[in-house]
Amino acid sequence: MAHLKVPVTSRDHVQGSESAEVTLVEYGDFECPHCGRAYGVVKQVQVHFGDRLRFVYRHFPLREIHPQAEAAAETSEFAAARHRFWEMHDLLFENQQALGLPLMAESAEALGLSAAELREALAGGQYASKVQADFLGGVRSGVNGTPTFFIDGERHEGSYELAGLVSAIELRVSRVGIRRT
Amino acid sequence: MAQILARGAPAPEFTLPVTPDQTLSLSELRGKPVILAFYPADWSPVCGDQMALYNEVLPEFKKHGAELLGISVDGAWCHAAFAKDRRLHFPLLADFEPKGEVSRKYGAYRTKEGFSERALFVIDPRGTIWWSYCSPIAVNPGADGILEALESLPRAAEPVTR
Secondary structure (H helix, E strand, O other): OOOOOOOOOOEEEEEOOOOOOEEEEEEEEEOHHHHHHHHHHHHHHHHHHHEEEEEEEOOOOOOOOOOOOOHHHHHHHHHHOOOOOHHHHHHHHOOOOHOOHHHHHHHHHEEEOOHHHHHHHHHOOOHHHHHHHHHHHHHHHHOOOOOOEEOOOEEEEOOOOOHHHHHHHHHHHHHHHHHHH | OOOOOOOOEEEOOOOOEEEEOEEEHHHHOOOOEEEEEOOOOOOOOOHHHHHHHHHHHHHHHEEEEEEEEEEOOOOOHHHHHHHHHHOOOOOOOOOOOOOHHHHHOOEEEEEEOEEEEEEEEOOOOOOOOEEEEEEOOOOOOHHHHHHHHHHHHHHHHHHHHO
């Protein structure tokens, strides 16, 4: 069983409260079609659990098979530096079919960010080290493809369809509950 | 699951086709750590993920001076097409004739199915197996075990080169 080696910190992109009952970490790639499907599933999982769940997204771009993945990850970091990570995350996944520099620039503008600054940041690799740090932490933690999920630090081995993820998270919550009582 | 060679065993020597007209011998890599990744087949979904992952992690392996070799029973032309399609930057060796002979030497052959196990070996610069791991056939073993094994190699073993 693989375990998350890099704890969730303030450097992470987090939705939900630190005091949530359970934390779901995803290692994803904006160009990966499976991650594109998982994107919608995670949204449903978040609705299902509400405040009980904290969700964290980390980068795991498979650059050789997904030529846009690195630039997309850096684009989301560009947005993150301007407090717009999750909006960019959503725009990139929702328009995955059109993923490319024009979409990234348009998405930046849609969020009121400068496309020129984005191009400069991408050309200079300004956010490359953050993406690489996520990637290497993922490798260390036994991420073996995308998407890979960790539920409270344990790699989720099953399906990432809605039912599979929900039941795995429920199981985790119930175990924690038993320990607390 | 087959019983694969364990830590401390000498890594069996082999010479296998690495392209349709070139061969590679393990002994040519003496002095460097070598990662052998036996896998069942080109093109099968899990393998694609596993080799794609190693392709991305290759720079980390190289930081340890290590060479990565993928090995399956597919022929050299099949490997060439697979490597091109997936843009792999490391060699794939063809354990094709006699079929599976090298995989058998490492205890990493599934006789019934006729292909290699999903087995990993890290061989130290002197040619001794330092770490090995056999994954369930349908499970991509990731790269964390390989990196930990490379990190645990004694530093003194490094300057063996000539």
